Amino acid sequence: MSNTTQNTTEQNEESLNLKDFLFMCLAKWHWFVISIILTFSVAVFYILRTQPTYTRSSQVMIKSDSKGSSISGAMGDFADMGMFKTTSSVDNELIAIQSPSIMAEVVKRLQLDMNYFVDGTFHKKTIYGKSLPVNVRLMEISDEAPARLKVKISAEGTVALSDFEWSVDGDNQESADAVNGKLLEPIETPLGKVVVTPTLNFIGGEEHTIYIVRNGYHSTTQGYSAQLQTALNNKKADVINLAISDVSPQRAVDVLNKVIEVYNEKWLDDKNQVTVSTSKFIEERLDSIVKELGDVDENISSYKSQQLLPDVASASTLYMSQSSKAAEEVLALNNQLYMARYILKYVKDESNNDKLLPANSGISASGIEDQISEYNTLQLRRAKLVAGSDIKNPVVNDIDKSLASMRVAIVTSVENQIVTLQTQLDNMKRHEKEATERIATNPKQEKYLRSVGRQQQVKEALYLYLLQKREENELSKAFTAYNTRIITPPTGSLNPTAPVKPKIVLIALVLGFALPMIVIFMRENLITTVRGRRDIEKLTLPLIGEIPMVTSEKPSWMFWRKAEKIKNAIVVEDGNRNIINEAFRVLRTNIEFLVKEKSENVFVTTSFNPGSGKSFITMNLAKSLALKGRKVVVIDGDLRHASTSAYVNTPRQGISDYLANRTDDLQKLVVQSPSSANLFVLPVGTIPPNPTELLEGERLGKCVDELRTQYDYVFIDCPPIDIVADTQIIEKFADRTVFVIRAGVLEKSMLPELEDIYQGKRFKNMSLILNATTDGGGGRYGYRYGYRYGYRYGSHYYAYGANKK
Numbered sequence: 073m074s075n076t077t078q079n080t081t082e083q084n085e086e087s088l089n090l091k092d093f094l095f096m097c098l099a100k101w102h103w104f105v106i107s108i109i110l111t112f113s114v115a116v117f118y119i120l121r122t123q124p125t126y127t128r129s130s131q132v133m134i135k136s137d138s139k140g141s142s143i144s145g146a147m148g149d150f151a152d153m154g155m156f157k158t159t160s161s162v163d164n165e166l167i168a169i170q171s172p173s174i175m176a177e178v179v180k181r182l183q184l185d186m187n188y189f190v191d192g193t194f195h196k197k198t199i200y201g202k203s204l205p206v207n208v209r210l211m212e213i214s215d216e217a218p219a220r221l222k223v224k225i226s227a228e229g230t231v232a233l234s235d236f237e238w239s240v241d242g243d244n245q246e247s248a249d250a251v252n253g254k255l256l257e258p259i260e261t262p263l264g265k266v267v268v269t270p271t272l273n274f275i276g277g278e279e280h281t282i283y284i285v286r287n288g289y290h291s292t293t294q295g296y297s298a299q300l301q302t303a304l305n306n307k308k309a310d311v312i313n314l315a316i317s318d319v320s321p322q323r324a325v326d327v328l329n330k331v332i333e334v335y336n337e338k339w340l341d342d343k344n345q346v347t348v349s350t351s352k353f354i355e356e357r358l359d360s361i362v363k364e365l366g367d368v369d370e371n372i373s374s375y376k377s378q379q380l381l382p383d384v385a386s387a388s389t390l391y392m393s394q395s396s397k398a399a400e401e402v403l404a405l406n407n408q409l410y411m412a413r414y415i416l417k418y419v420k421d422e423s424n425n426d427k428l429l430p431a432n433s434g435i436s437a438s439g440i441e442d443q444i445s446e447y448n449t450l451q452l453r454r455a456k457l458v459a460g461s462d463i464k465n466p467v468v469n470d471i472d473k474s475l476a477s478m479r480v481a482i483v484t485s486v487e488n489q490i491v492t493l494q495t496q497l498d499n500m501k502r503h504e505k506e507a508t509e510r511i512a513t514n515p516k517q518e519k520y521l522r523s524v525g526r527q528q529q530v531k532e533a534l535y536l537y538l539l540q541k542r543e544e545n546e547l548s549k550a551f552t553a554y555n556t557r558i559i560t561p562p563t564g565s566l567n568p569t570a571p572v573k574p575k576i577v578l579i580a581l582v583l584g585f586a587l588p589m590i591v592i593f594m595r596e597n598l599i600t601t602v603r604g605r606r607d608i609e610k611l612t613l614p615l616i617g618e619i620p621m622v623t624s625e626k627p628s629w630m631f632w633r634k635a636e637k638i639k640n641a642i643v644v645e646d647g648n649r650n651i652i653n654e655a656f657r658v659l660r661t662n663i664e665f666l667v668k669e670k671s672e673n674v675f676v677t678t679s680f681n682p683g684s685g686k687s688f689i690t691m692n693l694a695k696s697l698a699l700k701g702r703k704v705v706v707i708d709g710d711l712r713h714a715s716t717s718a719y720v721n722t723p724r725q726g727i728s729d730y731l732a733n734r735t736d737d738l739q740k741l742v743v744q745s746p747s748s749a750n751l752f753v754l755p756v757g758t759i760p761p762n763p764t765e766l767l768e769g770e771r772l773g774k775c776v777d778e779l780r781t782q783y784d785y786v787f788i789d790c791p792p793i794d795i796v797a798d799t800q801i802i803e804k805f806a807d808r809t810v811f812v813i814r815a816g817v818l819e820k821s822m823l824p825e826l827e828d829i830y831q832g833k834r835f836k837n838m839s840l841i842l843n844a845t846t847d848g849g850g851g852r853y854g855y856r857y858g859y860r861y862g863y864r865y866g867s868h869y870y871a872y873g874a875n876k877k
Contacts, residue, residue, distance in 0.1 A: 096596065097588070097589060100592060103591070107584045110584070112580050112581070112584065115579070118571065118576065119576060120195070122570075124568030125318065125319055125570040126324060126568050126569060127317045127324070127565075128321060128324035128328060129313060129560075130313075130328045130329075130332070131313055131558070132312050132332060132558055133311050133556065133558075134165045134310045134311075135554075135555055136161075136310055162304065163304075165555070166312055167460070168335065168338075169331065170297065173460065177334045178327060178330045178331055178334055179289060179292050179293050179296060182330055184296060185288065185289055186207075186208065186284065189282070190280075191283075201322040201323065201326070202322070204273060206225065206271060206282065207269045207271055209267045210264065211265040211267060212263070212265050216290055218288055218291075219239070220235065220237040220238070220284065220285050222234050222235040222281070223268060223281070224281050225255075225281075230254060231252065231255060233251045234251070235248055236249075247262045255268055255270055256269060296327065299316050299317055300315075300331070301313075301314070301316065302314055317569060317570070321564065332556060336555065339554070339556075342455070343555075350428075350430055351542065351546070357534075358538050358539070361531055361535045365535060368531055369528065395504055398501075398503045402500045403526065405493055406530055407530065407534055408489075410534070412489050415430065416486045419486070420483060425479070427451075428448045431448065435486075437489050439485060440485050440489060443478065443481060443485060447475065450471060450475055450478065508522075600820055600821070601816050601818060601820065602817075602820055605842060605845075608813065608842065611823060611826065613826065613839070614840065615839070615840045615842060616659060616810070617656075619659070619685075619843045619844065620651060620845050621844045622641065622652055622844075642745075642747045644695040644699065656692055656696040659696070659841065660693065660700065666839065673780060674776060674780055675787045676809045676835070677689065677787060677789055678790045678803075678809065678812070679793075679814070679818075680792055680794070680822055681792060681817050683814065683817060684792070684818070686789055686812045687710075687716045689812055690706055690789045691716060694787055695751055697784070698750035698751040702750060703752075703783045703784045704751055704752070704785045704786075705742060705754060705785075707787065708726065708789055710789055710798070711727075711759065711766065711767070712759070712791060712796070716753060717755035717756050717757075719753060722756075724758065725755075726741055727754050727755070727756060727757060728758050728759070728760045728766060729741065730775060731767070731769055732760065741754060754779070763798060764798060764801070772801070772802070776806075788806060790803070793829075803835050806836060808836060809839070810841055811826065811835075811838055812843050813842050814843045814844045815844050
């Protein structure tokens with residue numbers, strides 16, 4: 073049960089805290105108005121000063137497998153040659169499109185390092201494409217050096233260059249001197265030679281003022297690479313989404329188109345590397361075979377002429393047919409053996425480690441052809457990775473190891489094939505030799521001619537074979553198509569994507585509300601003084617009244633002017649129903665309730681701090697009692713400051729004169745207050761040099777006893793405790809002690825000491841009054857009326873507002 077009650081209490085306190093915070097915010101409504109106006113102004117200024125940015129996007133399909141070529145069907149017959157086999161990973165191509173090398177080429181072709189601006193209403197506007205009247209080329213400055221200049225073209229066509237800024241090795245330099253020249257002619261400037269070339273959009277007879285900002289190629293490439301957004305449209309699809317944002321929508325479209333164009337070109341170059349390498353190999357072999365074949369023909373012709381040999385082709389037809397068949401087999405084996413040895417030599421040459429192996433070598437072993445094709449594919453992938461990074465890339469190192477392993481495997485396979493071919497060739501030669509020996513009638517010349525003729529046939533067959541492969545290779549190169557197909561050309565909304573005006577305005581409004589709330593919250597939590605009733609609710613000392621701050625309030629629209637505090641004012645008036653009068657009526661009722669015996673009518677008012685409002689509360693409380701017909705006297709017990717005496721214009725004689733035995737007529741010293749016929753004041757009179765000694769005399773007790781019998785209530789306004797001993801001396805003759813706490817003055821750390829004073833009974837019948845609660849403090853802790861009161865005091869209008877709990 074106790075836990076439930078405690079939780080309910082905590083929830084009520086939390087709810088009250090939120091409500092209190094809202095009251096604080098409402099009290100500072102003008103802060104929110106100013107904050108919203110400021111943040112909204114900043115937002116509008118930002119929107120007007122920021123160039124609008126537009127986003128353009130495109131969709132590109134990456135072709136895979138047979139989709140990478142524009143031919144199919146008939147070209148499938150060439151698949152065994154290792155041609156027209158294209159595979160493409162969309163993820164790899166996505167990385168390739170983002171390659172800095174592609175964007176660098178785009179920057180170079182579109183001259184994106186040069187930015188042109190013209191004056192606008194609120195900011196400089198970028199001009200590009202059809203809105204660009206001239207192109208400016210900096211002929212001598214480094215590609216990586218940033219620079220700025222101003223170009224002014226007159227109606228007559230003369231050019232004035234000025235406001236030069238450039239950087240050399242990080243050292244910024246500038247020159248405001250103007251340099252004049254003409255269009256299309258080199259102009260000597262601090263930046264070197266500059267050429268201004270009119271575009272097709274140049275209109276003569278008009279003046280043009282253009283501001284040019286040139287960025288380095290590298291920084292421009294980095295900037296556009298960061299702006300280019302690439303992503304897969306769908307995990308199951310081969311479509312890539314491309315998007316880029318730019319202040320010029322046409323430039324954004326051109327960048328996307330050029331990225332796709334450069335990517336296609338580089339992809340095509342990569343795919344044609346195998347074809348180019350094969351063409352080079354075939355051309356080299358054709359040149360060598362043509363020379364060898366010419367030498368064989370010349371050798372046969374010379375030998376027949378010298379030996380006068382007849383045509384022996386028809387001799388020994390039976391044996392010749394056997395020999396011919398064997399010769400064909402030897403020829404085929406020699407071709408394969410020749411190509412195998414060449415491939416072996418080519419692979420073992422370390423200078424060819426980074427090169428592609430010749431494809432379509434003619435080796436009958438399909439396994440070797442597949443190994444060569446796989447090796448070339450991996451070699452191309454390595455070249456592509458090296459182009460995008462460097463040879464120290466871990467992936468490149470892994471590929472190098474794989475390539476080395478594959479070369480070893482290829483060498484082993486080719487060596488095994490050579491052994492096999494050599495064995496087959498030896499067997500076939502043996503059969504040929506047996507057939508030849510059976511031709512007993514053939515002369516030795518025939519044997520020579522047959523040997524030379526065989527070489528001739530080998531060369532001719534190899535020559536024709538290479539010619540065929542060359543044509544096939546050219547076909548493969550001619551029929552290779554682009555790897556992409558544009559699904560959606562670069563498009564986008566005509567509305568800018570940045571700055572997002574609704575979002576900025578919303579943020580401004582949120583900040584406009586949040587900043588004052590944060591300030592109010594921090595301000596409230598950083599205050600260490602007592603603000604209101606909640607700060608003192610843990611005290612066991614009884615609270616008999618709470619008095620709101622009394623101020624001279626200006627009209628509500630004059631929120632920038634602080635209210636003026638009223639001093640020495642008696643604000644209690646007969647018939648006045650404002651909040652301050654009601655507060656003193658509540659206090660009066662509590663005081664009357666405390667006085668159970670008519671003889672216990674002497675009250676001492678004191679505090680911890682000077683300026684707590686003891687005199688104000690004492691006089692107004694006394695006035696409130698006086699209005700009810702009670703006869704009240706207020707003794708100014710602060711002999712050092714005489715604050716209460718100021719309410720009756722500080723007479724020259726008073727209690728100090730009585731205590732010093734300068735007069736015995738106490739009634740003569742009592743002054744009637746002009747505010748009420750029942751209110752009297754015993755002033756200090758002469759400020760004594762020894763107030764403590766006077767108070768310790770016998771006449772103070774006599775004075776109090778005399779006044780106790782003559783008045784219904786006696787209030788003694790005492791100085792703060794613990795500063796001087798006066799209050800402790802006077803308190804001995806009083807019946808009750810009223811302790812005044814002023815909001816915003818007393819530190820919260822003093823509250824435990826006040827509790828100790830009460831618990832230790834250092835003063836008689838202590839009670840507490842909370843003074844000067846403001847709208848912020850009172851609205852949080854004190855009275856919470858839903859209306860306001862006002863009254864006139866002198867020539868000013870005073871208003872007191874608080875809310876009642």
